Amino acid sequence: MGRIALFWPGDYRATPNQWALPQITTATEQLTSALKKLGKKPYLIKGFLTKPSESIAKLGPVDDPMIGVFVHWTYGPHTCDGVVGKNNPLLLASNFSGTWPGLVALLNTGACLESLNRPFSRIWTSHKDWTKDKQFMERLDQWCCTGRINYPTHELHHIAPISEAANKLADTVHEEVQRKRILALMLGDTSMGMINGYFGPRVLAKLGFAEHKVDQSWISVRMKSVKQERVEQAFKFVRSKGVTFHWKEKDAEDFDENATKEQLRMYLAVLDLVKEFEADCVGWQYQLGLLYSLPPSDFCEGLLNSACRPESNGHPLITSTEADQGNLLPMEMMKRLLQKKGLHDAVMFHDVRWGAEHAGRFLWVLLNSGSCGAYAFNHDPDSLDGVHSYRQPAGYFPFPGGTFAGLSLPGKLTWARAYLRGEEPWMDIGTGECVELPEKVRESWWRGTTRQWPFMAADLHCSMETLMAHYMSNHIAVAYGDIFGEMLALSQKMGFRVRVMRK
Numbered sequence: 372m373g374r375i376a377l378f379w380p381g382d383y384r385a386t387p388n389q390w391a392l393p394q395i396t397t398a399t400e401q402l403t404s405a406l407k408k409l410g411k412k413p414y415l416i417k418g419f420l421t422k423p424s425e426s427i428a429k430l431g432p433v434d435d436p437m438i439g440v441f442v443h444w445t446y447g448p449h450t451c452d453g454v455v456g457k458n459n460p461l462l463l464a465s466n467f468s469g470t471w472p473g474l475v476a477l478l479n480t481g482a483c484l485e486s487l488n489r490p491f492s493r494i495w496t497s498h499k500d501w502t503k504d505k506q507f508m509e510r511l512d513q514w515c516c517t518g519r520i521n522y523p524t525h526e527l528h529h530i531a532p533i534s535e536a537a538n539k540l541a542d543t544v545h546e547e548v549q550r551k552r553i554l555a556l557m558l559g560d561t562s563m564g565m566i567n568g569y570f571g572p573r574v575l576a577k578l579g580f581a582e583h584k585v586d587q588s589w590i591s592v593r594m595k596s597v598k599q600e601r602v603e604q605a606f607k608f609v610r611s612k613g614v615t616f617h618w619k620e621k622d623a624e625d626f627d628e629n630a631t632k633e634q635l636r637m638y639l640a641v642l643d644l645v646k647e648f649e650a651d652c653v654g655w656q657y658q659l660g661l662l663y664s665l666p667p668s669d670f671c672e673g674l675l676n677s678a679c680r681p682e683s684n685g686h687p688l689i690t691s692t693e694a695d696q697g698n699l700l701p702m703e704m705m706k707r708l709l710q711k712k713g714l715h716d717a718v719m720f721h722d723v724r725w726g727a728e729h730a731g732r733f734l735w736v737l738l739n740s741g742s743c744g745a746y747a748f749n750h751d752p753d754s755l756d757g758v759h760s761y762r763q764p765a766g767y768f769p770f771p772g773g774t775f776a777g778l779s780l781p782g783k784l785t786w787a788r789a790y791l792r793g794e795e796p797w798m799d800i801g802t803g804e805c806v807e808l809p810e811k812v813r814e815s816w817w818r819g820t821t822r823q824w825p826f827m828a829a830d831l832h833c834s835m836e837t838l839m840a841h842y843m844s845n846h847i848a849v850a851y852g853d854i855f856g857e858m859l860a861l862s863q864k865m866g867f868r869v870r871v872m873r874k
Contacts, residue, residue, distance in 0.1 A: 372460070372515045374412045376437045377402065378430060380445035380480065381419030383563070383659065386766050388419045391443035391471050398442050398466045401501040408502050409512050413438075420445075426453030436460040436518065439480070443471035446564025447483030455489050460518035467497035469725030469736060469820040472845075478723060479845040482567035482697075486791040492520040495839060522840035526833045528871040537856030544707045544857075545864040548579040553703055555580060556648055558641070559587040559656030560694045567790060567844060568695035574796055578866050580700060583648055587660045593640040594633075594665075605635040605681035612679055613749075613756035616773065623762035623771070630666055630771040631760065635681070638671035642682060652703045656694040666772025667763045668692070669741020673775020673825075676717065676744035678752040686710075687717050692742040693846075695720075701787035701798065701848040704861055714852040717746035719779075721827060721847050724820050726835060733835045734806055734828045736816050737847065741775040743825040746851070747805075748777030761823035779827035781807040782851045786831060787858055789867065790843035798867040799842065802855050803831040833872040841872070 379395055381388045399415060406413040416433070420426045430437065430453025439450050441463060454461055461484075465477040477493060484491045492514055498504040510520050561569045575582055606628075610616075618627045645653060653675065657668040674680040675690040689706050691699035702718040709716040720742035726735040740763065748757030760773030784803035789796060806828045808816070817826050827849070831838065862869050 372411060372436050374414060374435045375406055376416055376433050376435045377413055378416040378437060378439055379419045380439050380441060380449045380476065381421040382444055383421055383446060387443055388421065390766070394442040394466065394468070394471060395440055398440050402438065402440060402464060405501045405508060405511055406515070408508070409515055411515055420449040420453070423448040423452040426450060430454055434459055436462070438462040438464050441465040441477040441480070442468070442473040443476065445476040445480065447480050447566050448564045450480050451483050451487055451489065451566070455487050458490070460514065461489070461491040462514050463491060463493045465495045467495045469816070472722065472724060474839070475722055475724060475845040478842060479565055479567065482790055482843040483565070485843055486567045486793065488793045490519070493840060494520060522836065526837040526872055526874055527841060528873065529869065531859055531871045533856045533860045538860045540708065540711050541857050541860035541864060543711055544704070544861055547707070548865065553580045553651045554649065555582045555652050555654055555696070555699055556645055556650035557582045557584045557654045557694055558590065559660055560584065560654070562656045562658050562693035562695070565693060565695060568693065568697045568846070570696045570791060570796065574791065574794060575696070578700065578796060583650065585644060587656055589644065590637060590640055590661070591665060593643055594636045597636050597639045597643070601639055602632050602636050605639060606632055608681045609635070609674070609755060613754055614758045614760055617759060617761045622765065625771040626762035626773060631670065631773055634666045634670040634772050637665060637668065638674055638681070641671065641675070645688065652689040652691070652699055654691045654694040654696060654699050658693065663769060666770050667741070667768050667774070669763060670760055670773045670775050672742040673744060673758070676720065676742055677746065677755065678715070678717065679745055679755050687744055689718060690742060692720055692739065695846055697789045697844055698846045698848045700789045704865070705785065705787060705848060705850045705854060705858060708854045708857045708861060709850060709852060712852070712854060712857065714854070715746055715752050717744045717850070719743040719747050719827070719849045721849055722845055723838070723842070723847055727816065729808065729812060732830055734830055736820055737827040737829050737849065738820050738824050739846070740821070740824045743775065743779070743827070745777070747779040747825065747827065750780055764821070764823060774823045776823055776825045779805050779825065781805050783853055784829060784849055784851060785854045785858060786847055786849045788842070788844050788847055796867050797843070797870060798862040799870050799872055800855065800858050800862065801831055801833060801872045802853070803829050803849070805829050831872070833874055837872055
């Protein structure tokens with residue numbers, strides 16, 4: 372390698388790109404210095420790639436090795452569509468920072484590339500001076516010399532012991548799915564370029580799932596038929612059950628009771644759609660299609676993923692934000708296993724946002740805008756205590772509406788994620804622990820990411836490096852309790868290839 376092209380994957384929205392400009396400029400300068408130190412000749416493809424067409428036009432003609440720089444959220448197609456069908460070396464590079472979700476975008480883009488069978492490598496650093504990070508420089512040099520980076524695989528396992536009891540319980544769930552396949556109501560799909568999160572009917576059918584797609588425009592239409600009496604009853608319910616609403620606070624002056632009531636109207640409209648189509652679970656796109664017409668869906672999604680909710684049937688209704696089927700599938704499977712094992716059947720949806728060392732171990736900040744149910748915050752299926760609803764940040768969400776946030780309680784975890792390698796479905800499975808942090812540390816980490824969103828500090832029982840190098844998503848499904856063996860067995864029975872991540 373001599374010449375190396377650097378490019379900036381971007382958000383579709385102009386404002387996030389503007390916010391990230393100082394960080395991506397700094398990261399590009401650091402990467403340029405590192406490459407020059409290795410004797411290479413980097414050059415920058417000017418401007419953020421904000422549409423698939425820009426990726427095709429600017430990356431498609433490039434035959435030099437390429438490095439995408441990730442410091443904030445970017446859409447998968449803003450890289451993928453310009454590099455598929457090519458075989459020049461491709462590297463995804465990120466500053467390991469929680470300020471903007473750059474590493475989240477790196478993980479999403481990597482998973483998108485994997486689903487398209489496009490080879491790539493990943494690299495990251497948290498050092499202020501990238502050239503002083505010895506391991507980073509060694510890996511960058513390896514990529515410059517060979518076109519790929521080899522990461523350790525000793526924490527990746529394709530088998531693990533399964534007890535007789537776990538196998539029997541998995542058999543019970545599998546037999547139920549064989550008798551009646553799981554129907555997902557999909558309100559749109561492929562939110563914000565997460566093409567790795569869409570499996571489609573040809574893959575779903577092999578796994579015991581089916582999908583029924585409903586255009587998101589139906590929500591606004593069905594909201595008109597939701598009687599005001601139901602909205603008022605739902606509003607009284609959430610207030611009586613303990614939700615704290617942060618209306619009209621600083622930077623949220625337009626967030627009020629009416630915004631929350633409109634979110635509850637959305638929630639009830641989706642409940643009506645679920646009943647009409649007799650669906651088992653929901654994938655909800657929301658962004659970007661409803662962004663400029665309805666309040667955010669987060670408060671609705673948090674309620675749906677809670678047993679304690681208006682017009683509840685006594686159980687969470689598994690809802691995957693951003694229509695991500697890669698989380699929807701394991702969440703619904705885990706819910707059924709938890710029920711059979713006599714555990715509460717809430718499953719949380721999170722972003723793998725950022726992480727750091729604390730008390731001798733690496734902890735991930737799991738932080739998604741609103742699809743984490745209330746059980747994580749109180750461990751009480753009959754309460755919404757601990758739920759806080761803040762205005763979604765106006766820079767991303769112009770229409771006022773609240774989040775479903777809270778502090779996740781400590782406890783043992785099982786986690787999972789489904790993804791595609793080409794057309795082949797895989798399931799990553801692991802164990803973990805939600806950890807209680809000292810208040811000062813917790814607030815520093817929380818405010819260093821997005822304070823309005825639900826927070827979980829988790830040890831995922833594998834090294835940071837293993838997850839960063841091999842994990843195939845920016846999302847993760849998390850449940851309290853030990854259903855590891857059951858989930859492993861059920862995934863295999865349903866047709867997934869399984870990969871266990873653990874030390």
